[in-house]
Amino acid sequence: xxxxxxxxxxxxxxxxxxxxxxxxxxxxxxxxxxxxxxxxxxxxxxxxxxxxxxxxxxxxxxxxxxxxxxxxxxxxxxxxxxxxxxxxxxxxxxxxxxxxxxxxxxxxxxxxxxxxxxxxxxxxxxxxxxxxxxxxxxxxxxxxxxxxxxxxxxxxxxxxxxxxxxxxxxxxxxxxxxxxxxxxxxxxxxxxxxxxxxxxxxxxxxxxxxxxxxxxxxxxxxxxxxxxxxxxxxxxxxxxxxxxxxxxxxxxxxxxxxxxxxxxxxxx
Amino acid sequence: xxxxxxxxxxxxxxxxxxxxxxxxxxxxxxxxxxxxxxxxxxxxxxxxxxxxxxxxxxxxxxxxxxxxxxxxxxxxxxxxxxxxxxxxxxxxxxxxxxxxxxxxxxxxxxxxxxxxxxxxxxxxxxxxxxxxxxxxxxxxxxxxxxxxxxxxxxxxxxxxxxxxxxxxxxxxxxxxxxxxxxxxxxxxxxxxxxxxxxxxxxxxxxxxxxxxxxxxxxxxxxxxxxxxxxxxxxxxxxxxxxxxxxxxxxxxxxxxxxxxxxxxxxxxxxxxxxxxxxxxxxxxxxxxxxxxxxxxxxxxxxxxxxxxxxxxxxxxxxxxxxxxxxxxxxxxxxxxxxxxxxxxxxxxxxxxxxxxxxxxxxxxxxxxxxxxxxxxxxxxxxxxxxxxxxxxxxxxxxxxxxxxxxxxxxxxxxxxxxxxxxxxxxxxxxxxxxxxxxxxxxxxxxxxxxxxxxxxxxxxxxxxxxxxxxxxxxxxxxxxxxxxxxxxxxxxxxxxxxxxxxxxxxxxxxxxxxxxxxxxxxxxxxxxxxxxxxxxxxxxxxxxxxxx
Numbered sequence: 004x005x006x007x008x009x010x011x012x013x014x015x016x017x018x019x020x021x022x023x024x025x026x027x028x029x030x031x032x033x034x035x036x037x038x039x040x041x042x043x044x045x046x047x048x049x050x051x052x053x054x055x056x057x058x059x060x061x062x063x064x065x066x067x068x069x070x071x072x073x074x075x076x077x078x079x080x081x082x083x084x085x086x087x088x089x090x091x092x093x094x095x096x097x098x099x100x101x102x103x104x105x106x107x108x109x110x111x112x113x114x115x116x117x118x119x120x121x122x123x124x125x126x127x128x129x130x131x132x133x134x135x136x137x138x139x140x141x142x143x144x145x146x147x148x149x150x151x152x153x154x155x156x157x158x159x160x161x162x163x164x165x166x167x168x169x170x171x172x173x174x175x176x177x178x179x180x181x182x183x184x185x186x187x188x189x190x191x192x193x194x195x196x197x198x199x200x201x202x203x204x205x206x207x208x209x210x211x212x213x214x215x216x217x218x219x220x221x222x223x224x225x226x227x228x229x230x231x232x233x234x235x236x237x238x239x240x241x242x243x244x245x246x247x248x249x250x251x252x253x254x255x256x257x258x259x260x261x262x263x264x265x266x267x268x269x270x271x
Numbered sequence: 272x273x274x275x276x277x278x279x280x281x282x283x284x285x286x287x288x289x290x291x292x293x294x295x296x297x298x299x300x301x302x303x304x305x306x307x308x309x310x311x312x313x314x315x316x317x318x319x320x321x322x323x324x325x326x327x328x329x330x331x332x333x334x335x336x337x338x339x340x341x342x343x344x345x346x347x348x349x350x351x352x353x354x355x356x357x358x359x360x361x362x363x364x365x366x367x368x369x370x371x372x373x374x375x376x377x378x379x380x381x382x383x384x385x386x387x388x389x390x391x392x393x394x395x396x397x398x399x400x401x402x403x404x405x406x407x408x409x410x411x412x413x414x415x416x417x418x419x420x421x422x423x424x425x426x427x428x429x430x431x432x433x434x435x436x437x438x439x440x441x442x443x444x445x446x447x448x449x450x451x452x453x454x455x456x457x458x459x460x461x462x463x464x465x466x467x468x469x470x471x472x473x474x475x476x477x478x479x480x481x482x483x484x485x486x487x488x489x490x491x492x493x494x495x496x497x498x499x500x501x502x503x504x505x506x507x508x509x510x511x512x513x514x515x516x517x518x519x520x521x522x523x524x525x526x527x528x529x530x531x532x533x534x535x536x537x538x539x540x541x542x543x544x545x546x547x548x549x550x551x552x553x554x555x556x557x558x559x560x561x562x563x564x565x566x567x568x569x570x571x572x573x574x575x576x577x578x579x580x581x582x583x584x585x586x587x588x589x590x591x592x593x594x595x596x597x598x599x600x601x602x603x604x605x606x607x608x609x610x611x612x613x614x615x616x617x618x619x620x621x622x623x624x625x626x627x628x629x630x631x632x633x634x635x636x637x638x639x640x641x642x643x644x645x646x647x648x649x650x651x652x653x654x655x656x657x658x659x660x661x662x663x664x665x666x667x668x669x670x671x672x673x674x675x676x677x678x679x680x681x682x683x684x685x686x687x688x689x690x691x692x693x694x695x696x697x698x699x700x701x702x703x704x705x706x707x708x709x710x711x712x713x714x715x716x717x718x719x720x721x722x723x724x725x726x727x728x729x730x731x732x733x734x735x736x737x738x739x740x741x742x743x744x745x746x747x748x749x750x751x752x753x754x755x756x757x758x759x760x761x762x763x764x765x766x767x768x769x770x771x772x773x774x775x776x777x778x779x780x781x782x783x784x785x786x787x788x789x790x791x792x793x794x795x796x797x798x799x800x801x802x803x804x805x806x807x808x809x810x811x812x813x814x815x816x817x818x819x
Binding site for chain 2: 028042073096116121
């Protein structure tokens, strides 16, 4: 497939281009072709460069406080050049309360200070490759809430004949877990270690039973960003450390018809 | 008598002399437990390493500071960079800061002024008054310093490509107040090389830009002997993403390029070098930053003495201003920035800075509000008055770690200086993009480390909270641009057009030859020729720099 072409531009007189240069480099590392305009570009120069270079998206950077005047002018100049189909995104020192105005003026998306470069790259990719979401690799495990692991184990070990792989305590979740291998996946028995444990809450509310399904993914960080961009409600926006030192995060059951999903990336 | 004894006696004699003019702040310094605090702590016996590398304060190679008593006599100058909107508004902020105990002024100009455009130039569209105050003509400058006596206050101006124009206006305002140019104190940034490298407000190509700088050196030598003619700046190099070592190395390399250019222009090193000033950044890694300042001071002293053969000790002394690191501030949980700024300011004080700007907590979002600017100033006042760190000279000296860091920074920075000299000096290295590439790759590596959480930034990639939108931000009135344009239009209508034409044409003629342009610029601003008009004459004669 043809790589996505991006024009990174500095409109106005602002000379701070550390951010613009870093984004340009990061997008190149994500396989995109990036053209950087250099400093002090007028809206017309940027629009013409976008057309000439046949780019798919224009990224603007401003740290001088002139974004409310400059960004809409670039959107307008693209229209004047019959190139309004090229989306414009922006970033820099932009107060959050200016974002609605800029979006209303036709800027597609604003990334404020502190946005990870991966999130920007994923956003751009989705603008053009929205349909090609990578599915998770497999069901990593099915989590089952139990009152006591010792009481539940005989059924799994003796009746089903599964072998116990490991038992460990996950401090952060106040939970003790037992893993039982089953084909390419596992069953995970979860026993609360204290009254504060989320498993205890689950048991009190619903009683023992299936608690969650864990899906194995690559690059959990990028995956969470992608879900977030799509408006999937997340319990954890940042991965945290789970059993076997894997990186884990939970999606909100409201995002998945009442099923609690965990995404996890095993330790390499 | 041993060398050590001799050095110590020289220092003691210096202290004697200095304290007659600048008595120490207190008769007796002591801790809360009433333990006496000595002026200086040093080895108690002969020590060759100490003699050679560290020495005594106010003595070559100045590792421990450039004055014999440092902050025991006087604190550093608390100089907060400020400016936005119109000259009247900024004048109000200046007077507020002076009332709050600030001891020097520092002017932020808007981008059109910094790049030599009047507010009505199409290039200025949307930028008027945004990152600093808009100055078009002497009229604005008169309002900016209204009721501020220029013989009492020293003023630092962050102005580079059009430095001669703003300096000329400052001279003219002084004269209107009855203050002779020879009485004016302050600093113009006037450091064009770092504009090509990192900050972006260049106008002309490197060669004529270097000539404008040496014209200022020569003019000030004659007329403004107390004014710092340049502030050789590592600040923006660091903000663009360099390491601490690169900051020192590239700044000193640029400094050497200015010294070379001035010597080439026929100036005597011991005449102009005492007026060179420096400007560094202070980031979060406390010990590295403190060591960085000490290393820079030692390097510059050696270079001036050994490489350039300067004989006046004033030429050896690296005097510097520090600003805390803007790029270390986060838009997330902005109050945490107060803590960052405190650490950074403390490092600058431990490094022996001559003046200091502390950033405001909201600067990752917008220009500081009055309240934020006050907290930033109070941070310095607390360090000075409450912490006791200023009660003895260079308290970190002799720490194994800090001295080792100082040595290593010097060594690594010297390695860079050698590479730059091989490329033909800083001007050549800038034109080839060498420093720009080194800085960019350091910046990208730092970004990747942060995104991989190898480097933790509190509130940004760890220890995050859900935040409300920060609504209490300073906004520059959008109507300002129109009123500023109107004001400049009236200035143009009210001035003597023939006199303006004449001074501008004299300036053009001087620019064509090697005659010093400064006196002509002073004449032009007095006739209310605008920043844009003067800059455009020079654009026509010198050409414009269009980037790499």
